[in-house]
Amino acid sequence: MNKIMNYAITKKVTYQEEPRQGQPENLLTPFGLASVVGIQALPGTTLNTLPFKKILKTAVSEAQMLYEAGIRNILLQNVNDLPMYVHVGANIISYMTVIGYAIREALPSDCVLGVSVLRDDADAMVSIASAIEADYIRPKAYVGAVVGVDGVHAGCIDQVLEMRYKLKCDVQIWPDIHDRSSSPLGNVSLLDACQQAVSQGLADALIIAGKDFAESTEKMRLVKENLPDQYVFLGGGANAKNLAQVYEFADGIFVASCLKDTGNMTGKLDQGKLEQFMQTYNNIVSSNSKK
Structure with a gap:
């Protein structure tokens, strides 16, 4: 184990002199809702067919749609x-940095922003x-x-901690555990x-998902117990449809596919589906807060 990783494990370090202006004090809120x-x-x-300016415009527009609907946690991911x-x-x-910066500038400072670069380029x-x-x-x-589909991949734990230390970056780590898109060795x-x-x-938070909702439920209950x-x-x-069940065992959720026009991650955000989901989410949170 190298010295940098050993130091990072020995002591959790706060690198930034000051938090981002407007940054929420607690990123992990009760039944937190995040989207992608x-x-x-x-x-x-x-698969690229579009000029970057159009890709940038769409990404910023979708981030604004999510925020205006009430979602204050947005993950930026190169899924396509x-x-x-x-x-x-x-x-x-370079492209993801430009998109991320544009989204950060376009949204109020209380928006929590995450980054995922596939396939796990930690640096x-x-x-x-x-x-x-x-x-x-x-x-x-x-x-x-x-x-996974393209072979064996080692976990990026050492690269993440080393780069975070080098850049003196306070970014939190929310990893998937036994991600459903691959199988653990x-x-x-x-x-x-x-x-x-x-x-x-x-890790500051953990993310769990199974091959289907039943497996996800089983995994989540095991971890929380x-x-x-x-x-x-x-x-x-x-x-x-299953959000009320999710509320019973999850601290927070990432929702994406059910909000897309195609019903999967690679589709475009559908305003009608987003509004329907948020109505259900708000009703569940409201009814449980009264108990």
């Missing part, structure tokens, strides 16, 4: 970039987050190792991986 701006395929990637690289090119880093994630004053990053494979259980992410990886004080997000599968 899934950036259209960027120039230089296989294929193939996905462990180390992305300078084009991805890029932390660097972009630092440049745009993002509040957290979301690594998909943080501890251990996983195998070895005999490390879900609980062990969660504990490693917190104790060794200094054994780690009751740890903030845990449901990472996917939530919709207006």
Whole structure:
């Protein structure tokens, strides 16, 4: 283990002299709601068909739609970039930085902003987050190792902590644990991986999702029963129909696919679906606050 990582694990360091102006004091609120701006395929990637200016305009517009609907936590993710690289090119880093900065400037300062660079380029994630004053990053494979459609990937725990230390960046770490898009290697259980992410990886929150809603529910209950004080997000599968169930076991949720015109992450944000979901969410929160 290198000295930088060892130092970061030994002591949680606050790097910034002052928080971002307007930054919420607590990023992890009761039944927190987060959504995703899934950036259209960027120039230089296989599926790109649009000029960057149009991609930028769409991303900022969707972020504004989410914020105006009442969502105060927005994750910026390059979900349409294929193939996905462990180390992305300078084009991805520069384009995502410009988009992230534009969103930060367009929205009020109380908006919590996250960054996820697929496939888990830790240096890029932390660097972009630092440049745009993002509040957290979301690594998909943080501890251990996983195998996905394009082979084996090692967790990026050491790169994240090292780059965060180098840049003196206070960005929080919200990793997916046993992400549903890949399979973990070895005999490390879900609980062990969660504990490693917190104790060794200094994770501030954990994100859990299964292959379907039933598996997600089972995983979430297991983690919360054994780690009751740890903030845990449901990472996917939530919709207006099952939201009341989600409220019973999740500290927060990431919602994206059910808000898209295509019903999946790669689609465009649908205003009607967004309004319907937010009405359900607000009703649930309101009814539970009265109990």
